Amino acid sequence: MPIDIETFESSSEDRLQHSEETNADRVMQFLAANPNQAFTQSEVRDATDVKAGSISVVLSRLEDRGLVRHKGTYWAIGEADEVAAYTSVAESTRAANDRFGEEDMDEWLEHAVDDENPE
Template sequence: MPIDIETFESSTENRLQHSRETNADRVMRFLAAHPDQAFTQSEIRDATDINAGSISVVLSRLEERGLVRHKGIYWALGEADDIAAYGSMVQSTRAANDRFGEENMDEWLEHAVDDEDEVTE
């Protein structure tokens, strides 16, 4: 999938070689490129190359976060404030990953607290 020239110019070579764009990132990038339009689920799926079994879940999760809107069979980019917050979070995460490296999920899980392990004072 192509990237925009700003991303190409501002990214490190390491970041471009190891891009791990999520399905949510793909949907958000696609809808952000067309903020004045709404699309069907299948149109978004085809434009983003997301698996047919995954697109519904991705769109539903984005809707729960206010990042996309849904009416009938159509989906569109969410409201400006929610999108700005999402964009800021994505940029911060990418900057941290470029500087410190990406997190290792297995290492993170070793230190995570289980829901059953209540912390008491």
């Protein structure tokens, strides 16, 4: 995913080399870069380097969220509104992680409310 020029200018090289890009991110980037085309599962896999055993699950989950469309053996980027919402959330999460650091799930769970045993 691209970053804004302010982040590029103000970040160290080490910080910009750190990437937590997911398989879904890579698939979405590839399909978004090719919005006027549809691809077979193997073409998406080859273009994104997602493992053969994972690509089907990734595409299916993205389809369930309305982020990609599927007909026959072809896959394409989803409708603009759904993709825009996904991109907005993904960018907001990245910006928050850059600014405040990534959350530690164990630390979060220490402070989470237990609905079964409220204090």
